[in-house]
Amino acid sequence: MNRTPHTLLINPTITSRSSARFPLSLLHLSAALDRQGSSEILDGNIDRDLVNETLRRMEQGKFDAVGISVMGGPQMAPSIEVSQALRKHFPSVPIIWGGYFPTLYTDTALAAPYVDYAIRGQGEESLPELVAALGKPEHALANIGGLSWKSGDTIVHNPSRRISLGDTGLVLPYDKLGDPRRYLASTFLGRRTAAHQAAIGCRFRCTFCGVAAMFGGTTILPAATRLERELSYLKYELGADSIQFFDHNFFDREEDMIPLLEVMAKLELPWWCYARSDALLKLSESSWKLVRKSRLKMAYIGAESPSGQMLKEIRKGTRPDQTLQVAELCRRHGVVPELSFMVAPPQNTEDETAQTFEFIRELKRINPESEIIVYIYTPLPESSRHEKDRGKRASTPLLDLNGEPVVFPRTPEEWTQPQWVNYACHADAPWLSDKLRQHIRDFVTVLRCRFPTVQDLRSPPWAKRSLSAMAAWRYRHRRYDRPWELNLANRLVKLRMPQVSGL
Template sequence: MSPTPRILLVNPTITSRRSARFPLALLHLAAAIERSGAGDCSIVDGNVDRDFVDRTLRMLDRGRYDMVGVTVMGGPQLAPAMAVSRAVRERHPDLPVAWGGYFPTLNTAAAIASPDVDYAIRGPGDESLPALLAALHGGAPALERIAGLSWKRDGRIVHNPSRGSPVPDDGQRLPYEKLGDPRRYLARTYLGRRTVAHQAATGCRFRCTFCGVAAMYGGATHLSSAERLDRDLAYFRHELGADSVQYFDNNFFDRERDMVPLLEVMAEHAMPWWCFARADALLNLSERTWSLVRRSRLRMAYIGAESPNGAMLKEIRKGTRPDQTVEAVKLCQRHGVIPELSFMVAPPENTEEETERTFEFIRELKRINPETEIVVYVYTPLPDASRHESDRRRRPPVAVHDLDGNPVVFPTTVEEWAQPRWVDYACHADAPWLDDRLRRRIHDFVTVLRCRYPTVQDLRSPTWAKRGLRAMAGWRYRLGRYDRPWELELANRLVRLRMPQVSGL
């Protein structure tokens, strides 16, 4: 082993080069490793290095590394994560490979069962990863004492108790220079010419049953200090030349009293911004805070509206009501903020009825505030085994059934999870209880909707093309004739309108 343990952190490709944003998970881990003094690290980002498997191997060949850490989100990132882990195992059979992130946290058994994965870290890795690096380097703690670690002992799989918790920041900025030139991650978006991705707080204090964030963080959140945010924003502006910010915080307006100091900093920097927010939180903000929100130049808030059905919202423990969605849409309009609402259609129960009801609700919201952006997902509940440990005891498992009435059996291996139908499931794009007719209906509705109301986030399609599509889609939308909009599909193929649910901002 080397004197200072070294880890190579890898972000397998998940998006296009153009849509690459700071790999925040790896930057947080890099900061944690440095802070703990456990070792040193380098980063390979597959969103930027398109031949990231080769690059990973080249770096391992040339440098001394004691471990490879791979961040893995379910869906399209899984196959590249498997490819890089397999390649490392073949070339360096003794080098430990650790997986962390949403996939191994939510599907631990499948991840750790892979012969190419030695360690799966559940939950935030800021404490567990440095501890693992130290343990493998012969130091304390012993493997069995590392929180949230799943590992193999003599061929048996051991799951250590409790996932890690988010770590309060130490006031230092993230080590962006580990990415080479951090300016490569700034992108032209509708917020500005050079938008940067940032996360002021980690975790979320809510426990919505369908949400991976609740499963990861178990209702805990850690906010950034105002001093740190000020330092980060100053760095983005003055060192990187950024002019706008996309905040990936799971729920930006967590508690008003905690957010005001951050908003004051943001108002001083006045860089247009986007964030995730909850309808109830926005409705509860005071007039004074809204004036800060306006001064800080919030442009768009992504709100999980999920459903027009209050009972369903209660059942999934969303904690908001449909009337709050309506009010939030009006409130945003008054304050010059575009609400971007996401909906989960086709739930396992009353699948068709709930879907049609959601379409009607979307139409109502569009009537109230035509600027409202809409993102439509298929409701794909998390497998019971994915829930946070602290939640498993609270609620009995819920069985979901396929079209034939058989209970849905979730994959147990990484190979199965990487199959197209389960990738679609992870992407909230398809579910085993959807028939072809309803699948088509959802697709058609979304096609008509996005042609009738092209997203403002689409900077690529020319204005004339968007106008043309709007006009073409007008009669269908007005009459609710969504079926088989072949002419829109044809025109769309030429224009290639953006899909916010695939590409993000």
């Protein structure tokens, strides 16, 4: 009698325990695996001794494979550590990497001796098919969409798989996380904020975006019945009082959004989501009425740049004037716009940065409640773009500060080096001078002290008011450089930085 496959799914540590949110990708994978087998979930954000806990689980139960969800940046080192431990102590168990990093850097992931398979993009169909094919002749792997694998010394990339949003009629297996209520966090949205993802993908093709690279300009929205079932479980069974949507872009075409907004208006759970300025500007007044009733509190909007030319080059599809308009629109409807910008691009680095700083000041004049997130522009290498977009338009080679071509890491270990962790986190780039790097940090310090984020629940109100007053003269007179007094005060107050910690 054949035994059904048993899979261990691992989310390597990336946050503090207090910042842990539902590992949604693993919950979806677990639900898919359990149709023809069984699975367990190990979340390194909760189980802090990840390697020893992994080895303990492996010793207790017979697993046919281990799937590891891997992001770039700070999650690389724990991903490598747990993979190496598995290879050392359980050398015959296949190790499968999936998620953002192996999708964008597939050959780099498979260059590691501790990675046997990589799943590109969505894994709910590919992973169960792979687990079922393990131990069978090699040709059984050939028809698994989205799979990359090693055949001797050769890496084989199977054709990509179309994304889908299947619905079993059930909620996700939250019980596999132990007590799922420990993932409900106190945020500015509510005392018990739950993370949730309704739609997947994004129909836009921004050249810098990992979502576009993973999904190739495709998005799928859920049925309203599914959204209501899932959110009702979070609200009535787990006690969630607010929702942070991890959708790659929540607002899409208005006619498709109305049924979803009606569900949100019915449940009245304060919420946060990603959005686009053009989508919000196209909403009718009746849809905005639903938005207000649903209690949307904040929308994260990728403004990116005040340069129309740059927005065109990165295929953003929006205009600078729309960013200004959406700041005013959100003000009228009581929604806080959280606007992100990418400064210091490889070309016109200093001029683009200076223009962005002035544009941010204009936004704050239009809507002082606007939240501003500043990142360094760190584009994806050509090889990481979606296959539909590679080579379509000539891209200017990336050069470092010395005019030499930027060479991206070729192994997972190289991606753990500080400069590449910072690159993956949009915190630094090889073409930045020390002077500009410091100038950006100083501007951000003055800005966040002058306008402390509403998301900061830890710092006492008197401290935030004091820092705002201290920073007022610098902000008014554009005296950003060397804000020593603000840096000193920040050591005591430690204002929250949304670009680092999110909600």
